[in-house]
Amino acid sequence: METLGAVLRIVAAKQTVPGALLPILHEIQEEFGYIPPESVPLIARELNLSRAEVHGVITYYHHFRQAPPGRHVVRVCCAEACQAVGGEALAEHARVRLEGSDLTLEPVYCLGLCAMGPALQIDERTLHAHVTPEKFDALIDALGADR
């Protein structure tokens, strides 16, 4: 109930903005860390869309989540410029290291840090460059990862 109340407030504040759906979804995800499935009918009703249309948008974009993420979200760049300097090995190292942990690992296709790869981003805030597997482990240790 509390969730739906917050969703309704977000929708009401942005409803009249042209092309409001993406701004609304962003704000909901910033609030909850994901788009709660129960908010979909509500958004659809308020924006005069079908639930399928809202669901279609949420699932189309890689950025939107339908379930809560882990304690932190670690995005490792998997694009060409980082591949040129060991990005694939780092991504594989990250996969093994974070398997079964309470952190979420996601690939990202370019952070714009292309001359200092491999690069990664934590929680859409912190950026790190020249990330070796050793540096990765130190960053994860600093997050207090629960294995």
Add this chain to the structure above:
Amino acid sequence: MNIKVYVPGDAAALALGADAVAAAIATEASRRGIDLQLVRNGSRGMFWLEPLVEVSTPRGRIAYGPVAAPDVHGLFAAGCMGGGAHPLRLGVTEELPWLKRQQRLACRRIGVVDPRSLDDYLAHGGGEGLQRARGMAPAGIVRQVADSGLRGRGGAAFPTGIKWQTVLDTPATQKHIVCNADEGDSGTFSDRLLMEGDPFQLLEGMAIAGLAVGATRGYIYVRSEYPHAIAALNAALDGARDWLGDFRIEVRKGAGSYVCGEETALLESLEGRRGIVRAKPPLPAISGLFGQPTVINNVITFGSVPDILAQGAAAYRDLGSGRSRGTLPFQLAGNIRYGGLVEVPFGLRLRELLYGFGGGSRSGRPLRAVQVGGPLGAWLPASQFDTVLDYEAFAAIGAGLGHGGIVAFDDSVDMARQARYAMKFCAIESCGKCTPCRIGSTRGVEVIDRIRAGQTGQIGLLRSLCDTMTNGSLCAMGSMTPIPVLSALNHFPEDFV
């Protein structure tokens, strides 16, 4: 005495520890009772020197770099706040050869000004283009842009003046200016550097476009992977409302879709839908955002406009080579020793960028393959490094400059693997609207997997598939994915056996 110290707040510098350096400088200054003004500027684009700390002195700004937080105490002790000697001292920033050999127009103020200060922007020559445009007729503004020879810097290189003229000539109640800041190509970061380092210039370029075509609403669509750019633009907009007058700009955040860099997909996304490409015609210039005539241009395109208005079209047109006029901010990336932003007029050779500026590979091994123009760009072997950097010269070898991103790989690269990645990326990012792209990319991954497993007889099938994708896809995603695939296959056949 008030000393101005610059520590970049650009995402690249932050990724290398600039915040810790800034904090250490503030702490050390207050401990020593030094009155110091800390400016978080953009990055000069010399990434191997970041965090690059600059100190203003009567002789000009003195650069130190790369500075780590533990270096700060020593820098103060050596008198560096007055420009003193130190092993990290690089000299007067503007005199550093890597910068001095460039001709920066669109990027002239990046790293120089305080990106949060409109006053600083105006004090460094910003705003002159807008002021001049305000005294001109719309058709006169469009003519200046057309005469400059400016072509779209997002990758398609379409003449900007023609696009603007079409919007000007199309009557409507509400036209729109849309900035495509969905800089998704790997190896590119010039849009990001401009948005973070000199955001007012982008706003100015969009406002000029508004005057030119009669639009009062603008949107900047920034990819969600660029939170720092979004913050910088919003901060700049807060301080720019009066300056922009009737022209209103809103920043919109993308949501992690590469294909939204395609203009019609971007418009769909702005309208609140899945970012699926539209069939053209109608062109966005006739029927774009919300069905209205829309100028949609890349960040660097808009960023080039203020200078063209301020200095006149001829000054811009006089630079460049062939039909590629003006400058392009190239971006040196990947396995490169001195990576970063190189804005030069068209006409240099690729080799000069890779070795003259880039210094060869970061690993020290020979450069074997270079991808120019993002994930949909061609792979060039060393035998093509002497290609002249202009749109037509690249088109002549089946390649493209795209958005100016250059990603270097050394001789450890497996080109069949890179060809597979091109198909894989297309499969991940395809919007799904047309079959050649949606299905072809997945089949492409499978065919390349079979070739890599030894079934070289499948190479003919791969070529046939690429032919279908090239000629049957709706947009550049599907039609250009074969470019990296086939260039890898044609130039590096030994990796496919």
